[in-house]
Amino acid sequence: MxxxxxxxxxxxxxxxxxxxxxxxxxxxxxxxxxxxxxxxxxxxxxxxxxxxxxxxxxxxxxxxxxxxxxxxxxxxxxxxxxxxxxxxxxxxxxxxxxxxxxxxxxxxxxxxxxxxxxxxxxxxxxxxxxxxxxxxxxxxxxxxxxxxxxxxxxxxxxxxxxxxxxxxxxxxxxxxxxxxxxxxxxxxxxxxxxxxxxxxxxxxIPNPADVQSFSLRTENIEGPFTFIAIALLRQEKRLDILINAFAKLIEKMPDAVLTIVGDGPEKDNLKLLSRKLNISKRVNFTGYQKKPAVAEML
Missing domain, CATH: 3.40.50.2000 (Glycogen Phosphorylase B;)
Incomplete structure (x- = not known):
């Protein structure tokens, strides 16, 4: 051996x-x-x-x-x-x-x-x-x-x-x-x-989730209402639909924020879409994050 x-x-x-x-x-x-x-x-x-x-x-x-x-x-x-x-x-x-x-x-x-x-x-x-x-x-x-x-x-x-x-x-x-x-x-x-x-x-058998890694926060969180999406940035995830929907939402909630966690081949296209919709200042792309960082965001 x-x-x-x-x-x-x-x-x-x-x-x-x-x-x-x-x-x-x-x-x-x-x-x-x-x-x-x-x-x-x-x-x-x-x-x-x-x-x-x-x-x-x-x-x-x-x-x-x-x-x-x-x-x-x-x-x-x-x-x-x-x-x-x-x-x-x-x-x-x-x-x-x-x-x-x-x-x-x-x-x-x-x-x-x-x-x-x-x-x-x-x-x-x-x-x-x-x-x-x-x-x-x-x-x-x-x-x-x-x-x-x-x-x-x-x-x-x-x-x-x-x-x-x-x-x-x-x-x-x-x-x-x-x-x-x-x-x-x-x-x-x-x-x-x-x-x-x-x-x-x-x-x-549905996909499993390690729920022990995440816990609900009990304290009040200050700041804007934030949506978080976690995904591999590929076409089939249809994050373009999410960004378009968010663009309509902020017409009524102008302080809202969308944070997209993950990386992949569609990242540049999604960034371009947010700029075309004039919402790039309200959409954050964090790139790939390890589980502890994701848990902290949530």
Whole structure:
């Protein structure tokens, strides 16, 4: 066994859970994938022995920021979770089939490496059939390792958003899955109807929240009435709708403030929108903030 990895060998008698997140925090994007990390920590606190296998594919737009990590693929300890993380730029941004093959090769190699070092997990928790589920389904089935797939993509509740290739990937992922997790009733209903999934195979489990990190303030707070939105600044979050609504609100509440917490590719567009609406002085963009800072804001 590699000396650097020997200290990360799992010895607990608790259930060994291998988690494959859709995204995970990185040096380039510390804000990306924080939810998946927080959910893993919640599962760990409830007695699971957690290992994370994350292959992060960065956009080609990050080419100037991306630097190869000399510790790429080596285990690190994150609050007693074992994290194996590899990173790469997307070599095929306009070719989804080729991008899938590249991702499949990388995540499969990472998972097989972890199993060789740590032994078989009791269960693999895959976040999203696209593309982790589709990449690992056949291998895990052949190894008789049970897995479940948790779905969260907005495309499941929007009509006709899947390509034929994506549908094949989703079906392949579901074919061998022990369970499919949907995070909302609408998501569950659409998955069942579009992919012919039985009630026994799919379960509704809303996203968890670590409520212990937040507490209601009892003292009076001086200052303007403030709205706070916390999100990854991506198109599907529709923060443009929020900003437009806020512009109408301050016609009646001119002292109100909107604080947007988070970072992402839509940040510049949202700032531009607030300037066009002449409300930039009432809209604050804080950028990415860690949980203690967010809790203090609330």
């Amino acid at each position: 590699n000396h650097n990895e020997s200290k990360f060998t799992t010895t607990s008698n608790s259930m060994k859970l291998l988690i494959i997140p859709s995204w995970y925090p990185s040096n380039i994007h510390p804000e990306s994938g924080t939810f998946f990390r927080e959910r893993a920590l919640i599962l760990q606190r409830h007695g699971f022995n957690i290992t994370i296998a994350a292959h992060i594919v960065h956009s080609a737009r990050d080419v100037l920021k991306f630097k190869p990590d000399p510790n790429n693929g080596m285990p690190i300890s994150d609050n007693e979770m074992i994290v194996y993380k590899t990173e790469a730029l997307n070599p095929y941004p306009k070719l989804p089939k080729q991008a899938f093959k590249s991702y499949k090769k990388s995540i499969s190699a990472l998972v097989q490496h972890i199993i060789a070092k740590q032994g078989r997990p009791d269960l693999v928790f895959i976040n999203s059939s696209l593309f982790a589920g589709a990449s690992l389904a056949k291998y895990l089935h052949e190894q008789s390792i049970p897995y479940m797939v948790s779905e969260h993509l907005k495309e499941f509740i929007i009509a006709d958003r899947w390509t034929a290739f994506q549908k094949i990937c989703i079906k392949n992922s579901y074919n061998y899955a022990s369970r499919i997790i949907a995070t909302s009733a609408a998501l569950k209903n659409n998955i069942q109807s579009e992919f012919n999934i039985s009630d026994e195979k799919i379960v509704l």
